[in-house]
Amino acid sequence: MKIRKAVFPVAGLGTRVLPATKAMPKEMLTIVDRPLIQYVVDEAREAGIEHFIFVTGRNKGVIEDHFDRMFELDESLNGRNTTAEIAELARFQPEAGEMSFTRQQAPLGLGHAVWCARDIVGNEPFAVVLPDELVLNSPGCLKQMIDIANGLGEKSNLVAVEEVPMEMTHQYGICGVGERHGGPDGNTFTIDGMVEKPPKGTSPSNLSITGRYILQPEIFKILETQERGSGGEIQLTDAMIGLAKSQAFYGVEFEGERHDCGSKSGFLRANIAFGLRRPDLRDGLRAEMLRYLAET
Ligand code: G1P
Numbered sequence: 001m002k003i004r005k006a007v008f009p010v011a012g013l014g015t016r017v018l019p020a021t022k023a024m025p026k027e028m029l030t031i032v033d034r035p036l037i038q039y040v041v042d043e044a045r046e047a048g049i050e051h052f053i054f055v056t057g058r059n060k061g062v063i064e065d066h067f068d069r070m071f072e073l074d075e076s077l078n079g080r081n082t083t084a085e086i087a088e089l090a091r092f093q094p095e096a097g098e099m100s101f102t103r104q105q106a107p108l109g110l111g112h113a114v115w116c117a118r119d120i121v122g123n124e125p126f127a128v129v130l131p132d133e134l135v136l137n138s139p140g141c142l143k144q145m146i147d148i149a150n151g152l153g154e155k156s157n158l159v160a161v162e163e164v165p166m167e168m169t170h171q172y173g174i175c176g177v178g179e180r181h182g183g184p185d186g187n188t189f190t191i192d193g194m195v196e197k198p199p200k201g202t203s204p205s206n207l208s209i210t211g212r213y214i215l216q217p218e219i220f221k222i223l224e225t226q227e228r229g230s231g232g233e234i235q236l237t238d239a240m241i242g243l244a245k246s247q248a249f250y251g252v253e254f255e256g257e258r259h260d261c262g263s264k265s266g267f268l269r270a271n272i273a274f275g276l277r278r279p280d281l282r283d284g285l286r287a288e289m290l291r292y293l294a295e296t
Pocket residue numbers: 110130133171172173174196197208209210211235236237
């Protein structure tokens with residue numbers, strides 16, 4: 001199963017991190033020195049993705065600019081002979097034609113956002129990556145999933161899952177655990193039910209759907225007529241429940257630490273976690289943190 005395309009739904013308003021996101025897309029929030037969107041594009045590229053599809057909205061034009069060439073910047077850096085910066089920008093620069101942008105014109109939910117990409121994806125399996133969830137690990141979460149997908153049947157669908165405290169299950173899509181299938185350390189299982197944001201006390205498990213999916217194109221037909229669900233929005237989880245009636249769904253308990261950067265505390269934690277992994281920043285950051293901790 002070759003997965004060539006990834007869809008990045010980036011139309012959300014980022015209300016959980018206001019006022020930072022009033023005029024700036026939440027996907028451009030910076031973890032250490034690069035925006036969230038750069039991390040997930042890098043993760044997808046590492047997983048072998050060749051085409052990057054962004055479902056954007058009003059106020060999101062700067063995401064497109066981030067992946068464009070900046071003539072004035074290139075000129076200025078070349079003139080000053082700043083080789084490290086030039087190399088870094090070149091590493092991020094996508095090839096012409098690798099990226100597509102389409103707009104979700106109304107905030108109708110994640111399922112609707114994915115449906116907006118149907119013509120660009122076409123009739124092939126594809127990945128969905130939610131940019132506000134970062135997974136700190138190498139290989140990245142999507143690469144782990146694609147490696148597992150390669151050992152499964154042709155028409156398989158996969159979602160990344162992670163355990164959350166039972167009292168938080170109402171904030172996520174939750175899946176029921178069927179038979180353990182295998183994968184590294186038995187981390188892959190068949191999903192025997194899914195529910196989007198179950199009311200407190202009704203969750204079938206504490207395995208939450210994390211923002212990484214591998215889906216078959218038949219999901220688009222279902223999304224076309226999918227009714228509104230939790231929160232009055234067209235939910236991807238509800239369409240997956242429909243698709244699971246005719247195709248296999250697997251949950252993958254991935255390796256790595258998940259950071260919900262769409263929340264203020266998750267965003268701060270991610271900055272510390274990613275900063276402490278950076279060889280050029282680690283020692284200084286650690287010393288500063290210890291000093292602050294001793295003072296507060
Ligand atoms: C979305 C999905 C949900 C998933 C979550 C992960 O919800 O609908 O199933 O668990 O992302 O972050 P949202 O956070 O957009 O409400």
